[in-house]
Amino acid sequence: MLTISRVDTFVLTVPLGADRFYSSQAEFPERTSLLVRLTTTEGEVGWGEGGQYGPAEPVRSCIEDVLAPQLLAMRDASPGVVWDLLYARTRDFGQRGPYIEALSAIDIALWDLLGTRLGTPISELIGGRHRESVHAYGTGGYYTSVDFDPARDLQQLGDSVAGYAEQGLTMLKMKIGLLPIAQDAKRVATVRERLGDEFVLAADANHAYNARTAIAMGRVLDEHGFVFFEEPVPPEDREGYARVRDRLDLAIAGGEAEYTRFGFRDLIGAGCVDIIQPDICVTGGISEVLRIIALASAHNLRIIPHVWGSGIAVAAALQVCSTLPQVPSTHRPVPLENEPVIEFDRTRNPLRDDLLTVPLTLEGGRVAVPDGPGLGVEVDLDVVERYTVG
Ligand SMILES: [Mg+2]
Incomplete structure (x- = not known):
């Protein structure tokens, strides 16, 4: 005890x-x-x-x-x-x-x-691992300024995402929503052009749109073969979410601002999302995310936890992601499609990179799940x- x-x-x-x-x-x-x-x-x-x-x-x-x-x-x-x-x-x-x-x-x-x-390890306590390392997607492509100067910004954006690809990543999530759609469309095109057609791309608006503008932006993302559109509209706008999801081809993701199984019950119940993104440090910890995973499973939805914190947050997400089943399960699992993936923030954060005595790093586009007891890491x-x- x-x-x-x-x-x-x-x-x-x-x-x-x-x-x-x-x-x-x-x-x-x-x-x-x-x-x-x-x-x-x-x-x-x-x-x-x-x-x-x-x-x-x-x-x-x-x-x-x-x-x-x-x-x-x-x-x-x-x-x-x-x-x-x-x-x-x-x-x-x-x-x-x-x-x-x-x-x-x-x-x-x-x-x-x-x-x-x-x-x-926690992963063993909560049911056991399907994998010893988890495929990672990079989060980057942020704005470095609130003004848009195409000559300066598109070059800088292209160079930054090319740098992430050099780290071995094959999937990246970029930010959209700060600029007018026509300007963000140029940023989206730049990233696609720079990384090539095979690279898996997603976009995160941090709920910058209403349903109408989200659909317009989503068409741009569809054209460029993006796989998911995160937080197109504010988390409270359930109707807007459902309308956007109905009108676009790419998957709709959300949930980083939802709390507990009750928040996800409502988000899922209103038909808002294809992918849920609970943040373990926000939504109620490991105990609660297990209930949310069960809820998502009953609706055949993918789970890609939101991860943006320190090395502790990454370690907790790795323990959980190692235990996630494929959704849906097939005889021929496809990385980044039905195989689970972990968010791996690529912006500078010493609290993520320096906090642990053994940092959690990328190896061939994957992050190994620590083997030690509990979170498996030492602060x-x-x-x-x-x-x-x-
Ligand atoms: Mg987000």
Whole structure:
């Protein structure tokens, strides 16, 4: 039985300086992660991460001021037990947002601890691995400026994506939605031209459109053979999602801003998506993503977890992705089609690349699933100290 004797939280921040970039929604002048470290009465340590998009401080407060005192009072801190109890006690005010992100961090750390206690990777505890490494797709092709200067920007974009291909990737997701459609169409054409027809491409609008404009942009993506269109419209616009999905050939993806099985029940139930993208650090941790995977399976939908955090977030996603079945299952699985794939952010993030004593790296377009107990990774405490604020 796990009993927690200590809860520590860390807000890590790295300014990006000249490497700052933009999506359709925001400027990214820095990268931030909220980490939690749990220690058991036996002295074992587990790590988790919570949240991805917003400020880390509210998530920290949910842990320190509300959830940690309850966790410390539980004699049995098994992940499933803790999830049910903490969710029930915060349901009336915390069904989404920082509370669920805080619960995600605690849940991941508890699974890390359970694996450490049993000497087993999380992937084995949740059913076993279909694969020892996971095919990766790169996330890049961000905006480096909010103005569009074709001479400057298209060359720079082409060079950056060519660089990702040189790392061994065969699939890339680029950003769209910040600029008018005619200008983004030039960026899309540049990436296709530079990487060639065989390269698998996807695009992420971060919900920059309404249904009408998303359909117009989606036709451009269809023309260039893109395989999925992520967050075409705002997550609340279920009707818009369904309309876009009905009118386009390429798959519609979404779900990084959904919380728990209840959010995915509604997204899937309204016919919004072909691919669901739960973020394990956002949607409720490993315990909850297992329920979401079951839900998706009942609807024959693919799952490509959203991954954008530190090395802890990548490790958690690798453990889960190694256990995902093919969707749909066939005798001749096709990489990047029905074989699972992991998102591998390629923008500069020292919290991803430097946090772990053994970094998670690309090898022939794949990332190996760590074999050690729990998450299978060791956190470099000097790096935690270097980037911890406050
Ligand atoms: Mg996205």
